[in-house]
Amino acid sequence: MEITVRTRERTYPITIARGALKRAAELIGPCEGGAFILTDSGVPRCWVDELSAQFPRASVHVFNASERAKNIGTYTEVLEHMAACPIRRSGTLIALGGGVVGDLGGFAAATYMRGIRYVGIPTTLLAQIDSSIGGKTAVNLGGIKNIVGAFHQPSMVIIDPDTLSTLPKRQLANGLAEAIKTAMIGDAALFAAFEDGTWKNDIQGVITACLQYKRSIVEQDEDEQGIRRILNFGHTFGHAFESASGGEYLHGECVAMGMVAILENDEIRRRLEKVLCAVGLPVSCAYEPRRIMELVSADKKASADGVTIVRVDEIGRGELRTVSYGELERILTRRAG
Ligand SMILES: NC(=O)c1ccc[n+]([C@@H]2O[C@H](COP(=O)([O-])OP(=O)(O)OC[C@H]3O[C@@H](n4cnc5c(N)ncnc54)[C@H](O)[C@@H]3O)[C@@H](O)[C@H]2O)c1
Ligand SMILES: [Zn+2]
Numbered sequence: 277m278e279i280t281v282r283t284r285e286r287t288y289p290i291t292i293a294r295g296a297l298k299r300a301a302e303l304i305g306p307c308e309g310g311a312f313i314l315t316d317s318g319v320p321r322c323w324v325d326e327l328s329a330q331f332p333r334a335s336v337h338v339f340n341a342s343e344r345a346k347n348i349g350t351y352t353e354v355l356e357h358m359a360a361c362p363i364r365r366s367g368t369l370i371a372l373g374g375g376v377v378g379d380l381g382g383f384a385a386a387t388y389m390r391g392i393r394y395v396g397i398p399t400t401l402l403a404q405i406d407s408s409i410g411g412k413t414a415v416n417l418g419g420i421k422n423i424v425g426a427f428h429q430p431s432m433v434i435i436d437p438d439t440l441s442t443l444p445k446r447q448l449a450n451g452l453a454e455a456i457k458t459a460m461i462g463d464a465a466l467f468a469a470f471e472d473g474t475w476k477n478d479i480q481g482v483i484t485a486c487l488q489y490k491r492s493i494v495e496q497d498e499d500e501q502g503i504r505r506i507l508n509f510g511h512t513f514g515h516a517f518e519s520a521s522g523g524e525y526l527h528g529e530c531v532a533m534g535m536v537a538i539l540e541n542d543e544i545r546r547r548l549e550k551v552l553c554a555v556g557l558p559v560s561c562a563y564e565p566r567r568i569m570e571l572v573s574a575d576k577k578a579s580a581d582g583v584t585i586v587r588v589d590e591i592g593r594g595e596l597r598t599v600s601y602g603e604l605e606r607i608l609t610r611r612a613g
Contacts, residue, residue: 277291277292277293277480277484278290278291278292279292279484279487279488279491281409281429281491281494281495282495283411283429283494283495283498284498285411285427285428285429286429286431288429288430288431288432288433289432289433290408290409290432290433290434290435290487291303291432291433291434291435292435292437292480292483292484292487293435293436293437293480294436294437294438294480295436295438296434296435296436297323297326297327297397297434297436297438297439298326298436300327300330300370300397300434301330301331303432303434304368304370304395304432304434307331307334307367307368307393308364308366308367309363309364309365309366309367309368309392310333310334310335310361310362310363310364310367310368311331311333311334311335311363311367311368311370312334312335312337312357312358312361312363312367312368312369312370313327313328313331313334313335313336313337313370313372314337314339314354314369314370314371314372314373314377314380314381314384315336315337315338315371315372315373315377316338316339316340316341316342316345316373316374316376316377317338317339317340317341318341318373318374319341319372319373319374319377319399320442322442323372323399323439323442324336324338324372327370327372327397331370334370335357335358335361335363337353337354337357339353339354339380341373341376342376343376343416343523344416345376345380346376346379346380346414346415346416347415347416347417348415348417348424350380350415351380351383351384351415354380354381354384355384355387355388358384358388359388363388363392364389365389365392366392366393367392367393368392368393368394368395368431369381369384369385369388369392369393369394369395370395370397371385371394371395371396371397372397372399373397373398373399373400373403374398374399374400374402374403374407374447375398375400375402375403375406375407377403378396378398378403378407378408378413379407379412379413379414379415379422379425380413380415381394381396381413382394382396382411382412382413382428382430383413383414383415383424383425383426383428385413385428386413386426386427386428387426391428393431394428394429394430394431395430395431395432395433395434396408396430396432396433396434397433397434397435397436398433398435399436399439399440399443400440400443400447400450400451401440401443401447401448401450401451401452401455401479401483402447402450402451402454402527402528403451404435404437404440404451404483405451405454405455405458405482405483405486405487405490406451406454406486406490408430408433408435409430409433409487409490409491409494410490410494411427411428411429411430411494411498412425412427413425413426413427413428414426427498427499435483435487437479437480437483440479445556446526446556447526449528449529449555449556449557450526450527450528450529451528452482452528452555452557453510453527453528453529453531453532453552453557454486454528454531455470455475455482455485455486456470456532456535456548456551456552456555456557457507457509457510457531457535458485458486458489458490459591459592460509460510460535460548460588460591460592460594461506461507461509461586461588461592461593461594462489462493462506462592462593462594463485463489463592464591464592464593465485465592466482466485466486467551467591467592469481469482470551470554470555471547471550471551473554490507493506493507503596505577505584505586505596506586506594506595506596508577508584508586509535509538509586509588509594510531510532510534510535510538510586511531511534512534512538512572512575512583512585512586512604513533513534513537513538513568513572513608514527514530514531514532514533514534514535515530515534515571515572515575516534516563516568516569516571516572516575517530517533517534517561517563517568518530519571520563520567520568520571521561521563525558525561528557529557529558532552532557532558532559533558533559533560533561535548535552536548536549536552536559536560537560537607537608538585538586538607539588540587540589540607540610541588541589544588544589544590544591547591565605565608565609568608569601569604569605569608572601572604573601581598581600582598582599582600582601582603582604583598583599583601583604584596584597584598585597585598585599585604
């Protein structure tokens with residue numbers, strides 16, 4: 277299966293196929309200015325070996341797996357290694373791993389020699405359905421997530437669902453939260469597959485459906501000025517829960533709780549909770565609403581007048597709406613009493 281993404285910067289293919297990692301060199305083609313493989317220590321050796329064996333002259337750089345490593349220090353280290361190789365302007369950076377490797381590698385590729393070719397090979401479900409497309413790259417700074425970054429479109433994305441065979445169950449559920457989000461805002465048939473459990477027989481179908489939806493949104497609004505904000509469903513409170521939890525909850529888990537918290541339609545909320553519970557995602561947490569509201573207003577996407585949220589009054593159809601902080605607080609606390 278191949279999806280073509282058309283952006284201002286370039287048009288690129290996403291290959292989604294079992295066993296695609298084995299064909300990576302054939303798909304990527306010659307890397308004239310040198311190939312640099314970036315990965316982290318959490319990516320199982322078998323996937324790194326499978327890729328690096330196809331690029332015998334490539335440099336392989338492995339950094340310590342953690343969200344905390346997505347920082348300027350690791351970024352500088354990567355650039356230093358690339359310069360030492362040397363990787364030339366016509367070289368290729370291949371990022372093999374989850375969203376951390378993708379965001380850091382994408383930012384290194386965006387900035388090294390003012391931008392070199394970037395190939396993403398996402399290996400977590402979250403990265404395969406979400407962070408691998410859209411062109412956003414970033415690192416964290418001073419405890420603030422994704423505060424330094426750039427838009428840099430990949431030249432190609434290779435998704436091999438077989439790499440998910442080694443992914444821990446919690447990480448799989450983390451990615452499923454974003455898939456369920458996609459179903460809620462844009463794909464009623466996908467939501468039905470989650471409700472009846474048939475999604476389990478077709479993970480490749482789930483990945484494809486999510487990418488097709490995200491592609492259609494990103495192509496309409498590359499710079500996140502309008503419709504792309506629909507992808508933030510569940511993220512208004514989700515990001516605040518994530519900050520409040522200090523790492524206890526994963527991003528997808530916070531999005532799951534964030535979707536439940538922002539939904540005003542009781543019937544839809546009950547159906548969503550059932551789907552989330554079935555895949556092992558949390559549906560509520562016990563943070564102090566005042567603290568959550570403080571974190572919402574400190575978010576980089578917030579403005580003085582209020583916040584743009586996503587409303588879902590019908591499964592498969594999200595709508596943007598700007599609400600005041602007072603209204604948002606009412607939504608957050610309405611079921612507490
Ligand atoms: N650029 C974007 O548009 C965008 C969108 C969403 C999220 N993100 C970013 O993505 C990051 C989160 O990504 P993530 O959830 O993939 O986390 P992650 O990259 O931290 O990966 C989770 C863990 O799984 C390991 N891993 C990777 N592949 C594996 C495999 N096949 N088998 C076993 N273990 C494997 C990793 O080494 C890591 O330890 C965050 O930094 C977030 O900001 C970016
Ligand atoms: Zn997200």
